[in-house]
């Protein structure tokens with residue numbers, strides 16, 4: 001896969017390299033079926049005030065997740081998976097940086113369904129001192145950021161830099177976007193994992 005495909009609109013190639021990277025060597029169909037199967041029944045009711053629903057996958061050491069963990073650790077040198085979440089979005093997200101008590105640096109994501117026409121937009125903070133609302137994440141006002149780059153939603157594995165302000169837009173309330181996300185022990189930076197992927201791709 002050519003990561004410089006023109007569909008990825010970015011201010012420059014360097015910016016894009018700092019924000020997301022695909023893992024074209026990982027299977028998608030089998031993982032998509034498995035995680036949809038595990039999570040869909042958990043998302044039958046979404047209160048109107050909730051802009052997202054989250055389901056924490058309980059078993060990481062069995063079946064396909066065990067295989068994924070082993071593949072990432074043995075072939076790429078990733079730390080082991082710390083936890084896995086499935087998110088359902090039917091409304092646009094506020095602009096945020098991931099993390100609750102501290103910034104979550106990176107996430108390995110696979111959009112499962114409802115990703116058509118969605119985009120992950122990355123922003124630059126206008127100033128490092130921009131205030132944010134810190135609740136279940138670090139939320140920013142639109143006025144405090146400027147557009148940097150966008151990643152169109154598709155059914156492919158992608159490592160994303162979650163320490164940069166971002167949000168998913170264009171979710172369809174009739175066809176919500178569901179994404180499985182893996183977070184790694186030691187909270188590795190995007191740069192660290194991205195370098196490991198590059199090394200693997202060159203082998």
Ligand SMILES: [Fe+2]
Pocket residue numbers: 096097098162166
């Ligand atoms: Fe996020």
